[in-house]
Amino acid sequence: MFISSAFAQTAPAAEAGANAAAASPFSGLLLPVVMLVVLYFIxxxxxxxxxxxxxxxxxALAKGDEVATAGGLLGRIVQLGDSHLTLxxxxxxxxxxxxxxxxxxxxxGSLK
Structure with missing residues (x-):
């Protein structure tokens, strides 16, 4: 008696879930797409x-500019090359x- 009523109560809920999934096949793709868009902008x-x-x-570097390097050197540019410069x-x-x-x-005027 209890078992048959339990099945009867869950059956419409299971059918409603199946109908909702069948109604929107792209709902599973919505979250990953939104996450990718947010990742792009952030x-x-x-x-x-x-x-x-x-x-x-x-x-835009030019001769005479005063610069700081990643190693902490401060200097004035005296010569420029394509990939190197002299400070x-x-x-x-x-x-x-x-x-x-x-x-x-x-x-x-930062360097004296």
């Missing part, structure tokens, strides 16, 4: 923007570094 797009800014800064870190002391090691262009 992580990928800002990273691409930052890379573009760094590339523009490195392309004057003190009077008569020049160091050659890779161009992508420059992380910041300092305001004029």
């Amino acid at each position: 992580m990928i797009r800002p990273q691409m923007k930052k890379q573009k800014e760094v590339r523009a800064m490195l392309d 004057e870190v003190a009077d008569g002391v020049q160091v050659q570094v890779q161009r992508h090691a420059v992380v910041q262009v300092l305001p004029k």
Whole structure:
């Protein structure tokens, strides 16, 4: 007696769930698509923007600019190459570094 009524109570709920799944076959794809869109706007797009800014800064380097490198060296650019540049870190002391090691262009007059 109890078993038959339990089956009778769950049967419509199971049918409703099956009908809902059959009605929207794309509902399973909605969550991954939304997650990919959120991932793009939170992580990928800002990273691409930052890379573009760094590339523009490195392309705009000129002789006489005062820069800081990733290793902590501060110096004035005395010679530019395609992939390397020469920094004057003190009077008569020049160091050659890779161009992508420059992380910041300092305001004029920062070095004394």
